[in-house]
Amino acid sequence: MPENRTSQPRLDPRKPLVLDTRELGRRPGSMRPLKIQVVAPAGLGVGLIGVPEGAPLDLDLRLESVLEGVLVSGTAAAPVVGECGRCLESFDSTVEVDVQELFAYPASVTDLTSDDDEVSRLRGDLIDLEPIMRDAVVLALPTNPVCREDCPGLCPECGAHWDDLPGDHTHDQVDPRWAALQNLVQEPPVVADGEQPPPAAESQEK
Ligand SMILES: [Zn+2]
Ligand SMILES: [Zn+2]
Incomplete structure (x- = not known):
């Protein structure tokens, strides 16, 4: 992609998933654990289920300086609110995802031989975990969320929850x-x- 890298928008260090790697240094082999709680940004979800904006997002990460950049690995966990695809009730859950991502140094071999959408980049000393987090969370969430595995759903005739109906509930079923x-x-x-x-x-x- 012929792109002028200097035109890349600067990262906003106030954004919760923008991390500063300055303390790590750029000596390959140096490592820094990072265990923090941040505020979840909007968009961590898909369809009927997702992490509510502003929910606590627990990051348990390791930042490692490697030859080509900064390797981020670890886990992220957050509460999830979903709507059951069968009974339409909302329910609470949690999601935990594994994260592993290389953020390439400017002018590193990786930087010069890959596109921005293939490998993440450092912007100055900053890295932006938000796109990685969004992809990981969306992948981890169920495409057909249910409040519980055996949720019986709703009666197609009257729309009442099967849990609230007697076992012999019928609509004009003639023997x-x-x-x-x-x-x-x-x-x-x-x-x-x-x-x-x-x-x-x-x-x-x-
Ligand atoms: Zn349900
Ligand atoms: Zn019914």
Whole structure:
């Protein structure tokens, strides 16, 4: 991608998932553990489930200086709020993801031989974990969230939760043995449309 790297927007160090690697130094082999709680940004989720914006996001990471850049690895954990795909009730859960990402130094071999969307980059001393975190969390979340594995969902006729309905809840389900009789009773009278009864018969009945 022919791109002028100097035009890259600077990272905002106040953003919760922008981390400063200055203390780490750039000596390959140096390592710094980083165990912090940050505020979850918007967009950590998909469809009916996700980490609420502002929720506590626990990072348990290791920043390692390697030849090509800074290697970030560890885990991230956060609360999750979802909507059950079967009963539509909201439910609470948690998500924990593994993170491993290389942030390449400017002008390193990796920097010069890969695109920005392939390998993350350091911007000055800063790295932005937000895109990595978003991808990892979205991947870890279920595509069809349910409040519990055996959630029975809703009655398709009345929309009530099966948990709240008696076991024999039905809607006009006719016993097949009676259905045949019911058809006999409901058989329409054999009178052709528009046919009038003979006037003689009517006068006789009166
Ligand atoms: Zn449910
Ligand atoms: Zn029902």
